Amino acid sequence: MFPLSHMLKSFVRTGTLKVIDADGKEHLFAGTPEPRVAMRLTDRSLYHKLFLNPELHAGEAYMDGRMSFEEGSTLRDFITLFSLNRATLANYPLQSVLKRISRTVKRFQQANRVGQAQKNVAHHYDLGNDFYRLFLDKGMQYSCAYFLHDDDTLEEAQQNKLRLIASKLQLKPGLRILDIGSGWGDLALYLAAMEDVDVTGVTLSKEQHALSNEKARRAGLGDRVRFELVDYRKLEGRFDRIVSVGMFEHVGVQHYGEFFAKINALLDDDGLMLLHSIGKMSPPGTASPWLRKYIFPGAYSPALSEVFPVVERNGLWVTDLEFLRLHYAKTLNHWYRRFEANRDRIRAMYDERFCRMWEFYLVSAESMFLTGSQLVFHMQLARRRDAAPIVRDYITDLQRHYRLQEAERLKALREAEPVEP
Structure with a gap:
């Protein structure tokens, strides 16, 4: 599940995230015992997509059913865990680069001309x-x-x-x-x-x-x-x-x-x-x-x-x-x-x-x-x-x-x- 697993080891500082990959193998990323979230990924391409742009591809994967939650976990639980660790993700080197690029093109993203x-x-x-x-x-x-x-x-x-x-x-x-x-x-x-x-x-x-x-x-x-x-x-x-x-x-x-x-x-x-x-x-x-x-x-x-x-x-x-x-x-x-x-x-x-x-x-x-x-x-x-x-x-x-x-x-x-x- 590399390179996603490498990022998640640094990302999860609060709570525990269990990821069940597309082959059914379990991966545990823990900072503190609670909150606990169990997530299943059914698409191997998500290993790279979530690593490169988690904010975009997590939403897309949930929409398409390629990401789901188990053991009593819900989307709300996952979003809460994500929010608690947001600062850690922002400091991850690749995410910092992506943020700088996004700020550079912000003016084009927000084009709201008449029409x-x-x-x-x-x-x-x-x-x-x-x-x-x-x-x-x-x-x-x-x-x-x-x-x-x-x-x-x-x-x-x-x-x-x-x-x-x-x-x-x-x-x-x-x-x-x-x-x-x-x-x-x-x-x-x-x-x-x-x-x-x-x-x-x-x-x-x-x-x-x-x-x-x-x-x-x-x-x-x-x-x-x-x-x-x-x-x-x-x-x-x-x-x-x-x-x-x-x-x-x-x-x-x-x-x-x-x-x-x-x-x-x-x-x-x-x-x-x-x-x-x-x-x-x-x-x-x-x-x-x-x-x-x-x-x-x-x-x-x-x-x-x-x-x-x-x-x-x-x-x-x-x-x-x-x-x-x-x-x-x-x-x-x-x-x-x-x-x-x-x-x-x-x-x-x-x-x-x-x-x-x-x-x-x-x-x-x-x-x-x-x-x-x-x-x-x-x-x-x-x-x-x-x-x-x-x-x-x-x-x-x-x-x-x-x-x-x-x-x-x-x-x-x-x-x-x-x-x-």
């Missing part, structure tokens, strides 16, 4: 609304929820998130709001239901665009909420508020200047912008090659050191910054459990390989927020330093205010939610 960005979005978000209904909340929010309590349901946590964002936008009657990357429309509809504002949402997903406008019509908000199938870079005009949730990860580092320059051009002089994005607390790096190939082409979660300099160069004030650290791990766990509960239906829609691909995605992503460097940040931006109050109390006060009003104001919106298939 290409739509293709990248379609790859993931146009899988079908019926699919996403099977594991998202009823409002179909595909971004980090906000858990005020450990026992919050996914629906409660996602509404907490909407309320938090609305409070940071300081809603007032008559405001013109732009939602960049509007998803299935729940945020835009929430804002319009809670206050007499006009909201324009933009998306590159045809599936999201159609369903969002249908939801706005059914909720009786079609006169104040509209969704357009357009790249944000083609927009003109000015807005009092701009919000973007879960879209910045698809911009690409080389396009950050373009993004914040456009925000500056679209934002009114006394306006506010709220950016909700995945980021990381570690220095700049690269996206997982497996995630980039199979799940999110062109995506990347930035280090804050890659974001702040571009914000500064575009003359924007960071008026507030908040980190949601474990909230996405909780969100992903909810998605995973709902996905597994509907696995038979998803297999009938696609196939077992698709199910294993999404299982690998959801479990590995959750792990990155539990033991890796991933986090979610809320960055409030303005063109003027006094556009937001100078004391943060207003965020808490407005959340309490909105909570008291939600039962009445969201009634029509809840009735407009799609019926489960």
Whole structure:
């Protein structure tokens, strides 16, 4: 099983990994007794592939069934063991070389030019609304929820998130709001239901665009909420508020200047912008090659050191910054459990390989927020330093205010939610 065995001897410092090779022979790699994982490889080519690029080929091998787990071990156990030993792998000589090469070509990996960005979005978000209904909340929010309590349901946590964002936008009657990357429309509809504002949402997903406008019509908000199938870079005009949730990860580092320059051009002089994005607390790096190939082409979660300099160069004030650290791990766990509960239906829609691909995605992503460097940040931006109050109390006060009003104001919106298939 050389050269994989050579790498695993250095890699496993915490836990114990038993590998059963394609000939049925057992190999034991141990640092500490626990956790224990038993893995079977049925393809001899994996001995070299996993040695050369474990992050890519482990996911592919699991998708194809060439890597499986035994003796009570699960994919989650393997991902946990991998995460606990991640630093060791990063220091392995060959992996260090591959990381340097990946950083060199990062700009090409994250190319999201107009046109290409739509293709990248379609790859993931146009899988079908019926699919996403099977594991998202009823409002179909595909971004980090906000858990005020450990026992919050996914629906409660996602509404907490909407309320938090609305409070940071300081809603007032008559405001013109732009939602960049509007998803299935729940945020835009929430804002319009809670206050007499006009909201324009933009998306590159045809599936999201159609369903969002249908939801706005059914909720009786079609006169104040509209969704357009357009790249944000083609927009003109000015807005009092701009919000973007879960879209910045698809911009690409080389396009950050373009993004914040456009925000500056679209934002009114006394306006506010709220950016909700995945980021990381570690220095700049690269996206997982497996995630980039199979799940999110062109995506990347930035280090804050890659974001702040571009914000500064575009003359924007960071008026507030908040980190949601474990909230996405909780969100992903909810998605995973709902996905597994509907696995038979998803297999009938696609196939077992698709199910294993999404299982690998959801479990590995959750792990990155539990033991890796991933986090979610809320960055409030303005063109003027006094556009937001100078004391943060207003965020808490407005959340309490909105909570008291939600039962009445969201009634029509809840009735407009799609019926489960």
